[in-house]
Amino acid sequence: MSEQRMSAQRPYIRSTDGWWRDNPYYVRYMLREFSSLLVYAYGLVLLVGLVRLSQGEAAYDQWLEALRNPWALAFHGVMLLVLLYHTWSWFEIMPKTLPAIRLGGKRLSDGAINVIGLAAALVCCAALYGVALWLAR
């Protein structure tokens, strides 16, 4: 009789290299995570502005001047799109990260959480611009 066993156990482990390219869902996830790094980068730009402000008017004006550079403007254009995507992706995943909210015994739907979140972001942005405009009068 052959020595070969029919029940030979030799579990095969598949590689996970390049896993995020396997599925469009993972690509969107990676974009969401990557956009948070760019949000961080833009936070640094604003932080530099704050430091320059503390150094006096001349320093602050220099920072403002630097931001008028065409490259800086292009950077802002890109950042606007990134931040819009980041905001959207944040509220898109929100129904998964929030505990179930019940209104009158019924669970608030995922779509409702998306819409309320985005509306809140919109209202906050509008309020912030309102205050900024009012201060700059």
Next chain:
Amino acid sequence: MDKRVESENLVETIEIEVLRYRPEQDIGPITQRFSVPYSNTMSVLEALQQIKDEQDPTLSFRWSCRMAICGSCGMMINGVPKLACRTFLHEYYPARISVAPLKHFPIERDLVIAAAQYIRKLESIKPYIVPREPRSLEQGEYLQSPAQVERYKQFSTCINCMLCYAACPQFGLDSKFLGPGVLSLAPRYNADSRDGARDERMAMMHTDEGVWGCTAVGYCSEVCPKDVDPANAVNQNKMTSALDYFLRFVMPGRTT
């Protein structure tokens, strides 16, 4: 010409490409194509059964109930984790269908994955009610209000099919991660008013292999055939875990 052959030629067929792995002869997985008679009521599981019955009896796969309740026939169908019994050929016909074992698990043989590690994790969170207080038969049953049932009902429909594990890249990258299924079953019992083992389960949930190993990819909830919404269960528990962490400073005597 033979009438039988002629009529056979008229049968519509669909190509099924199966990832095979026979540990006693293959170094690694290989693909094999089969041509299966097509009908629009046929599931992918039935196609695999046709192959096993009529073409190659060595093809191995798990199945049992054929009606999406036993959770045995989870596999990657065109790269997406699905139950083969409730995925139908007509969703793909006339294109070829590729079938592979659930991703992120070691392949035992053909479409059969090694699930022992999952079972160990499942056991570790005590997926059963540990009575909060002992009751004698004379005291009667443990009563629960509909509102109390509502708190865990959604998470109680899990059939342990492991599709969410095949959807979870964090589990793929680190198999020690308890994973979406087990992390949704723990809150199912924690949220049960009759249960008293919450502290033991939370001790496991607090770790990096517990809820904190989740990065909210969310694909587990997309593929769940029972709408358990594991991503929601896991992320709710991040909040519970964080609360437990801070509460122990203000409420001495808490064990977790």
